[in-house]
Amino acid sequence: MAEILVCQANSCRQGGSQAVLLEIEELAKALNCTVKPVGCLGACDQAPAALVLKAGRERICTRIKSVEKSAEVVQHATGRTLDLRDPDMLQRFTSVRRVRIRQQACQESKWNAALAGISEEIAQSSGMRRWQLRIEYGQLLRRAGLFEEAMTEVSEVHKAFPTSIEVLMEFAQILSKLGRVEHITDLEAHVRSICCDPEDVRLEMELILRLGRLKAEAVEVTETPIDVREPRIEGYAIWSLRDVTLVSKHSAIYHFVSKDRQRGTPNPRGRGRTVWPKTWHVTLLARLGANSEGPLPWIERDYTPISTAKEWEQGQCDILIKIYNDGQATSWLQQQPLGIRIWFSQPVKTLSVPSLLPDLDQAPFRPASYLLLLAGTGIVAAAQVLHHAERGKCFGSSPTINSPIRLVHSCRSDDVLMSFELLDWCTKGLLKSWTLLLTEAEAGMTPFPDVQDADLTNCASTPNVAILRSRVSCELIRKELNFCPRPCRVLVSGPAGFNAACQSMLREVGFESDAVTILSA
Numbered sequence: 001m002a003e004i005l006v007c008q009a010n011s012c013r014q015g016g017s018q019a020v021l022l023e024i025e026e027l028a029k030a031l032n033c034t035v036k037p038v039g040c041l042g043a044c045d046q047a048p049a050a051l052v053l054k055a056g057r058e059r060i061c062t063r064i065k066s067v068e069k070s071a072e073v074v075q076h077a078t079g080r081t082l083d084l085r086d087p088d089m090l091q092r093f094t095s096v097r098r099v100r101i102r103q104q105a106c107q108e109s110k111w112n113a114a115l116a117g118i119s120e121e122i123a124q125s126s127g128m129r130r131w132q133l134r135i136e137y138g139q140l141l142r143r144a145g146l147f148e149e150a151m152t153e154v155s156e157v158h159k160a161f162p163t164s165i166e167v168l169m170e171f172a173q174i175l176s177k178l179g180r181v182e183h184i185t186d187l188e189a190h191v192r193s194i195c196c197d198p199e200d201v202r203l204e205m206e207l208i209l210r211l212g213r214l215k216a217e218a219v220e221v222t223e224t225p226i227d228v229r230e231p232r233i234e235g236y237a238i239w240s241l242r243d244v245t246l247v248s249k250h251s252a253i254y255h256f257v258s259k260d261r262q263r264g265t266p267n268p269r270g271r272g273r274t275v276w277p278k279t280w281h282v283t284l285l286a287r288l289g290a291n292s293e294g295p296l297p298w299i300e301r302d303y304t305p306i307s308t309a310k311e312w313e314q315g316q317c318d319i320l321i322k323i324y325n326d327g328q329a330t331s332w333l334q335q336q337p338l339g340i341r342i343w344f345s346q347p348v349k350t351l352s353v354p355s356l357l358p359d360l361d362q363a364p365f366r367p368a369s370y371l372l373l374l375a376g377t378g379i380v381a382a383a384q385v386l387h388h389a390e391r392g393k394c395f396g397s398s399p400t401i402n403s404p405i406r407l408v409h410s411c412r413s414d415d416v417l418m419s420f421e422l423l424d425w426c427t428k429g430l431l432k433s434w435t436l437l438l439t440e441a442e443a444g445m446t447p448f449p450d451v452q453d454a455d456l457t458n459c460a461s462t463p464n465v466a467i468l469r470s471r472v473s474c475e476l477i478r479k480e481l482n483f484c485p486r487p488c489r490v491l492v493s494g495p496a497g498f499n500a501a502c503q504s505m506l507r508e509v510g511f512e513s514d515a516v517t518i519l520s521a
């Protein structure tokens with residue numbers, strides 16, 4: 001029987017893979033095939049993706065961005081052509097997809113991604129659906145800090161539905177952000193007038209209480225001098241670019257500082273909360289103006305800091321970034337002067353530690369060894385993992401990772417990254433072995449042409465370091481795995497091509513796929 005594996009990892013989830021899974025499940029119902037969710041398939045730049053396994057052969061299906069594409073996947077698996085003429089079904093699938101994409105973007109506080117396409121959807125819809133979308137639109141604009149625009153939208157919905165509590169409270173939240181104290185007082189009177197039934201007394205009291213809190217926040221806004229009044233973006237804090245250290249012809253470490261209390265922490269604690277060790281990343285808002293990713297004047301990109309969680313709490317953050325000449329966010333960042341204010345999201349969990357799995361529920365075991373297969377800036381994952389192995393850098397008094405860690409890092413000879421830190425970890429024994437695979441330098445213009453290539457003399461003379469001029473291969477992976485006590489967790493992180501190649505080599509050498517975690521980088 002054929003099997004369809006639908007990727008549910010980061011990039012695919014952002015592209016609506018949860019809805020793709022539901023779609024494929026429904027389309028394949030009663031046909032001769034099974035459908036399952038799966039971790040990263042290594043096709044992050046062509047999300048959403050699925051893998052069809054049939055008669056011992058594999059076929060990767062990418063960019064499953066429409067119901068028709070989902071039907072093609074089912075067709076590859078079953079050989080059956082599906083009838084997609086039912087307009088209601090198409091409409092239902094399309095709107096589920098949009099909702100899922102938006103939900104995922106909201107979960108990650110990616111407001112530009114969440115707002116993408118919503119105006120068009122409003123224009124195409126009618127009746128109650130249209131009003132629902134408008135209130136959602138207003139709410140998202142408020143969360144993105146566009147309060148005036150949010151008010152325009154929500155005040156119209158409020159006029160049309162003056163007794164809707166949901167709309168009224170959304171309206172009040174926006175008014176509070178704008179410091180419109182007297183308008184909130186009007187809403188209090190309005191609440192009293194609409195809750196006249198004695199059964200509504202509790203609701204009325206609750207609403208008046210909530211409005212009172214919003215009014216207090218509005219007063220705070222009015223007391224802030226206008227020149228320092230700045231709309232807040234929900235889930236984000238302001239950082240400042242303090243310095244840039246060039247580390248190769250392509251990459252640099254960007255040093256940020258912040259005193260903003262909204263920056264949060266990778267390890268929220270207090271109020272009886274258990275702190276679960278994790279690796280983490282943050283989202284940067286590159287404010288480059290109008291763009292094709294959504295209606296907001298910024299694009300959202302994830303980064304994994306190489307500095308520690310403690311440093312984040314102290315208001316310092318170092319991020320290693322490769323600059324792409326055609327990269328929208330990175331070429332924007334390269335042009336920013338020191339001192340520029342930059343919005344970063346609060347930290348988001350990437351993987352649970354010590355399992356290195358995306359979900360805590362999936363993580364009952366502690367690996368006896370780790371093999372990190374990383375490429376390019378994927379090396380940032382090593383920094384985060386090793387912080388959990390190093391006393392003084394980990395959260396809490398003792399390291400969560402005690403099992404041996406082996407690293408294979410593939411990079412271009414003109415973009416060797418973190419060699420100083422990796423050598424230090426090797427010397428301290430935190431890294432059992434480090435194999436550096438050097439590939440040819442990138443052709444064409446580089447962003448930092450004057451930076452000298454890394455001096456690897458010290459690395460070459462260190463016993464647990466090997467430097468090879470080659471690419472990752474099955475033979476190398478097999479050799480590395482022979483040194484890894486079981487259960488071993490393999491973490492793969494690099495560009496999509498590297499991830500896909502490693503995944504297929506791991507399969508070829510017979511390594512269990514559920515012991516592999518793949519991260520896009």
Ligand SMILES: Cc1cc2nc3c(=O)[nH]c(=O)nc-3n(C[C@H](O)[C@H](O)[C@H](O)COP(=O)(O)OP(=O)(O)OC[C@H]3O[C@@H](n4cnc5c(N)ncnc54)[C@H](O)[C@@H]3O)c2cc1C
Pocket residue numbers: 010281301302303304305319320321322324326327328329330331350377380494495496520521
């Ligand atoms: C969880 C997570 C953590 C990440 N952490 C880091 C980090 O710490 N440091 C870091 O530098 N990046 C990191 N990235 C990648 C980062 O989010 C951006 O994708 C990257 O900086 C490029 O953004 P851009 O807007 O400049 O390029 P885009 O405009 O999105 O892409 C334009 C072009 O850039 C090139 N390009 C972009 N990304 C890649 C890639 N990964 N591999 C090969 N070519 C690419 C391609 O030529 C592409 O066509 C991370 C990604 C994720 C999902």
